[in-house]
Structure formats: C-alpha cells, structure tokens
Amino acid sequence: MYSFEQLKIFVTVCESGSFSAAARKLKRAQSGVSQAVANLEIAINQELFNRDKNTPVLTENGKALLPIAYSILHQQQYFDQKIVALSQEDEHELVIAVDESLMSDELLAMLAPLADKYPVTHFEIISASTFDVEELVRKGKAQIGIVYADGELKVDMDFFTLGQARFLTIASPQHELAKLPLVQDSDLKSYRQCVHRSAKQRELWFSYAISSKLWYANTHQTLIKLVEQGVGWAVVPESLIEARISRGDIVLLPVAHEYHGWLTAVGCIVSRSHGSGPVLDSVIEVLQDKFLTSEPVS
Numbered sequence: 001m002y003s004f005e006q007l008k009i010f011v012t013v014c015e016s017g018s019f020s021a022a023a024r025k026l027k028r029a030q031s032g033v034s035q036a037v038a039n040l041e042i043a044i045n046q047e048l049f050n051r052d053k054n055t056p057v058l059t060e061n062g063k064a065l066l067p068i069a070y071s072i073l074h075q076q077q078y079f080d081q082k083i084v085a086l087s088q089e090d091e092h093e094l095v096i097a098v099d100e101s102l103m104s105d106e107l108l109a110m111l112a113p114l115a116d117k118y119p120v121t122h123f124e125i126i127s128a129s130t131f132d133v134e135e136l137v138r139k140g141k142a143q144i145g146i147v148y149a150d151g152e153l154k155v156d157m158d159f160f161t162l163g164q165a166r167f168l169t170i171a172s173p174q175h176e177l178a179k180l181p182l183v184q185d186s187d188l189k190s191y192r193q194c195v196h197r198s199a200k201q202r203e204l205w206f207s208y209a210i211s212s213k214l215w216y217a218n219t220h221q222t223l224i225k226l227v228e229q230g231v232g233w234a235v236v237p238e239s240l241i242e243a244r245i246s247r248g249d250i251v252l253l254p255v256a257h258e259y260h261g262w263l264t265a266v267g268c269i270v271s272r273s274h275g276s277g278p279v280l281d282s283v284i285e286v287l288q289d290k291f292l293t294s295e296p297v298s
Contacts, residue, residue, distance in 0.1 A: 004076055006040040007069045009033055010048060014066055018055055070155065077272060091277040097126040097133040097142035101220040101237045102165070102266065107146075110290050111283070118279050129198035129218055133269075140273035143280055146287070149267035150205055158270040162287060167207060168261040169253040170224070170241060171233040183253045185210070192232030194223045206262050207235035224250070235262070 009022065013033065016022040023030040041048050048062035058066065098107065103125075114123070126133075126142060136142040137157055149161065169188070171177045177191055193211035197203050199218060215231055217223050223234040224241060228249055238261065244250050268287055270280070 002040050002043040004073065006036050006043070007073055009036040010040055011066070011069050011073065013037060013049070013056065014058065014062075067155075074155075074272060078276075091121055091279045093122040093124065094144075094279050094283065095124045095126065095136075095142040096283065097128060097136045097145040099130045099133055099147050100127045101240055102146050102148075103127045104239065110286050114279070114282060114286070117282065121279050129196070129202075130204065131198040131200065131202045137269050137271045140271055143271050143274045144283060145269045147267060147269060148204065149265040151265070154269060157272055160268055160284075160288070162266045162268055164263050165266050166238040166261045166263055167235050168238050168241065169233060169235050169255045169258065170227050170245075170250045171253055172227055172230045173248060173251050174230060175233065177233055177253055178251050181254065183255045185255075185257060188233065188255070194226045194232045194234040196220055196223055196234075196236075206264055 009026065012025055013019055013022040016025055019033050019037070020030050023033045026033065037048065044065075046061045046065065047059050048065065049056035050059055096111070108125075111123070111125075114121075126136065128136065130147040133142070133145040133147050137145040146162070148165070149159070169183070175191070177183055177187060180187060189211050191211065192213040192215065193209055194215045194217065195203060195209045196207055197216045197218060203209060211232075213232070215226060217226065220236045220240055223236055224244065226232065227234050227236075228244070233253065241250060245252065268284065270284065274280075
C-alpha cells in the first residue's frame with residue numbers, strides 16, 4: 001500500500017525536476033528519495049518515471065497519476081487543518097480580500113455582526129483588483145477572497161460561486177459614441193478606451209483593451225471618473241454607476257454585441273494554507289446566505 005509520504009516525494013520530484021533536487025528540497029538523502037519513488041511504483045504496479053537519461057521523465061501513466069496525487073495531498077492537508085481547527089479556539093486574525101468594485105455597504109453590513117460574535121478576532125479587510133486578491137489568497141496573506149470568476153479550476157485553493165454581476169459600457173453624455181443609436185465594435189475601437197488593469201498589468205477577460213488609444217486605471221471608481229471627464233469610454237460594474245446614470249452624469253452605450261451588458265460570475269476563494277476555524281466558517285456561511293449581486297438596469 002502506498003503512503004502519503006511517497007506521494008509527497010513523487011510530487012516533489014516532478015516539481016523539482018530531479019531526484020537530487022527533490023532530496024535537497026526535502027532535506028533527505030537522494031538514495032532515500034529514489035527508493036521511496038521505487039517503492040511507490042511497486043505498490044501501485046506502475047512505472048512513473050523513465051530513467052534512461054540522467055533526468056527522470058514522467059511516463060504517460062505518471063502524467064495521468066500526478067494530478068490525482070496533488071488532489072490526495074490537498075485533501076490530506078485539509079483534513080489535518082480541520083482537525084487542528086476543531087481543537088483550537090476562535091482564530092486570532094482573519095484577512096478578507098475583496099475586489100475593489102465589490103466592496104460595498106451591503107457587504108460590510110453582512111460582516112459587521114461578526115464583530116460582536118467574535119470579539120477577540122482581529123479582522124482585516126483589503127481592497128484590491130481580482131488578480132491581486134487571488135494572489136493574496138494563493139500566497140496565504142488572506143484567508144478568503146471575493147473576486148470575479150474566470151471559470152478556471154483553482155487547484156491550489158477552494159472556490160464557490162456567490163452570484164453574478166453585470167458590467168455595462170458607458171461614456172459621458174457629450175461623447176461622440178453617446179450620439180449613436182447603436183454602437184458597433186468598430187465604433188468602440190475608434191475612440192479612446194479607459195481600461196481596468198491590475199498592479200501587475202493584468203486585464204479582466206471581459207473588459208480588456210480593444211482600442212488603439214488607451215488610458216489605464218487600477219480601480220473601477222477611477223475609470224468612472226475618467227469617463228465623466230470625457231476622457232473615453234469604459235466597461236464598469238453596474239452597481240457602481242446606477243446613481244450616476246439616474247443623474248445623467250454618464251450614459252449607457254447601446255453596444256450591438258452586448259446590448260444588455262456582460263454578466264460575469266462573482267465567486268469566493270478560500271486559502272488552503274490556513275486551517276479552517278469557526279470565524280472563517282462563519283464568514284463563508286454569511287457570504288453564501290446573504291451575498292447580493294446587482295440587478296439589470298431597466
């Protein structure tokens with residue numbers, strides 16, 4: 001029967017590229033690493049590496065089993081963390097990272113009751129772009145994050161969907177695009193675009209730059225203000241512009257290919273590098289029960 005330790009060594013060899021590098025990373029003798037992999041191959045009756053050359057190369061069977069090994073080790077880590085959490089008191093600190101455009105009075109009102117429920121826990125709420133939130137969670141600097149979901153499987157963190165948000169294309173009332181009865185993709189490309197971009201210059205998959213003339217900002221609030229100043233057009237969350245539309249500060253553009261805007265999933269990512277606990281569990285429960293997403297503009 002194979003062991004968790006053998007799977008860990010197998011994965012480390014794959015990540016490190018050689019038995020010697022894996023041995024250094026695990027602080028073990030190279031012979032011990034090689035023997036552990038050999039014992040795993042015997043236990044499962046499968047050859048995992050081709051050893052004809054100096055560098056071990058995964059066999060086809062090895063490639064098929066690697067993602068399953070990752071999954072088993074992640075589940076073991078989660079099981080161990082859960083055991084620790086059940087034996088401990090409330091977490092001392094909880095960091096929640098939220099995409100800046102999803103930070104709202106409604107969200108804070110959902111979280112506020114937790115202050116009385118967990119008086120000894122220090123809460124930290126960080127506002128950043130979806131990409132930066134994901135990196136904070138991945139690196140273990142935040143236990144939980146609220147982001148726009150791109151549909152990709154997160155193998156290094158847990159994920160669940162909260163709902164949907166609508167994005168709309170806007171311009172100032174005086175903009176040339178606002179005079180068109182129907183805006184085509186070619187029209188948008190002809191005018192300056194204000195684009196959301198993270199600190200590491202990553203753009204959202206549904207509002208990326210298509211114009212040859214661009215201004216960038218790392219918050220949607222800044223994009224909206226640039227649009228109000230007539231700098232260009234932009235794609236922004238509906239929830240941030242409802243009052244401005246009512247006042248006539250900005251207008252919705254009747255884009256032919258996205259006449260009613262773009263719907264994207266809002267999701268929650270949870271770090272696997274932190275143990276679960278009652279405070280984190282309560283935050284997740286609150287978000288799943290009460291999270292509000294925007295409604296279409298009529």
